[in-house]
Amino acid sequence: MKEMNGYRAHYDTLTYTEAQKRQIAQCAAEAADRAKQKSRRNHHAFTKIAAAAACLVSVVTITAEAAGIPTPVSEILAPIFGGSVAQTEVIDKIGHPVDVHDTDNGVTITADAIIGDAYNAYLVFTISRDDGTALLPEGVTAEHLHLGGYSDVSLPKLGSSHGTARFIDAVPGDDEIRYAYFVSSDEPLNKGTAEVTFGALSCWDEETGQSVAVLEGEWTLRFDVDYEDSSISLGGGETFTQGEMTFLITDVCISPIAVRVSYEVDSEVQWSDAPSGQLPEADRRQMERYMENVEILLSKKDGTVIDLSSAGGSIKPGDGKTDCVKSTVFSEVIPLEEMESICVGGVKFALSGENS
């Protein structure tokens, strides 16, 4: 195309000056130096995590080299968990590549990677069309998609769980889309085999209120869940009083991706006999007293305070007391070394391990 000469000429004008290149080099060298120093400090501060990470890094390296194309886990997970240098470092340490796929009807679903901690796991899948043509019909967008079949990922766990999922379409009109699936379990997740069978990729038609299949097929994936748990437990046995009740903190479990606080209240929550599906005002007040009013504040070393008090969870009354759990996943990866403390109901847990 002769017209492309103009295109090339325009791109020729996009260039840094010599001074700007020197400045870029200086900034990059300083940032790399800081990252290397931080990495050395982390090695001493979090020996346990680093040891686990070393195993994982070597697994990642071997997998990547065997494939001929180096694909760090961070390349897959950064869109969901953030892509700064520190975040990438953590993701590559604790994330685990899966790379298991199934093909049906010209479409392949690949389980790319998993990242998690003691109670939570995030799985990332890629859905791609094998012939390279556009995956979705024109006009279909990610926010209206859902996967049919038994699309809950069955993870090795004992307790009940809840989760959420979403699609990420980085480049609308291309041949692939990402599917991020999050699950949070009441009991610790175990190593073992996960299994999922996806049915048709469908789109919700808001006008008709019906689900319409966009891609027919059935995809079954089985893969090992053996990521390293990067969570640490803080304290246990501390108390605080609030609303004339005493709260005994039994565990504060925190990782770069989530926090989970469990505590015991010295009185049994009394629910009304309202029909299922309704939440009377009296019950709402009880939920506030036992759960929502328990403040959880995460302080970062840069002075940022993240209010996690709106975290969801469970309330289990019995034997004159109430066991509660509040947990939430961070909106992006927060390296442990960037955290200073976490405060639960006014009790402060320093990440160095000393409480005040």
Next chain:
Amino acid sequence: MNLTEQAERLAYTYSDAILRLSYTYLKNLDDAQDICQTVFVKLLTEPRTFESPDHERAYILRMAANACKDLLKSPWRQKKCSLESCMEIPAPEIPDGSVLEAVNRLPAAYRAVIYLFYYEGYQAAEIGRILGIPTATVHTRLVRGREKMKHFLEEFE
């Protein structure tokens, strides 16, 4: 070679190429400059050996492309640019009805393929390796991209 010398070699050799490729994806110079930093810091903290200068260049362009895709996908994408770090690079003027305007109307994935083919001079198979997509997809995007551009250019007239 110390860290600064390594960084200077990377910046002098690849910063313009990364800037251009990132601009094709992001259409934003501030974000394109961030991609340069991201790629260089990663290369400096995790040094790799390459078979040849061509291999290094292709690998670095792939890193840049992946970083751009991450940025486009990130729900937390934020435009942050400190006054000091923001360097003034004049954005290319885009004349109305130009080929550049037509290219810029294409989806990001198409723009990247067009850029690597027409500006960098890579073949479809090499573009496939750089972008991590099948060669057939590169061909499809080139064909469709050209068709769409033709349509846009006819619209302009």
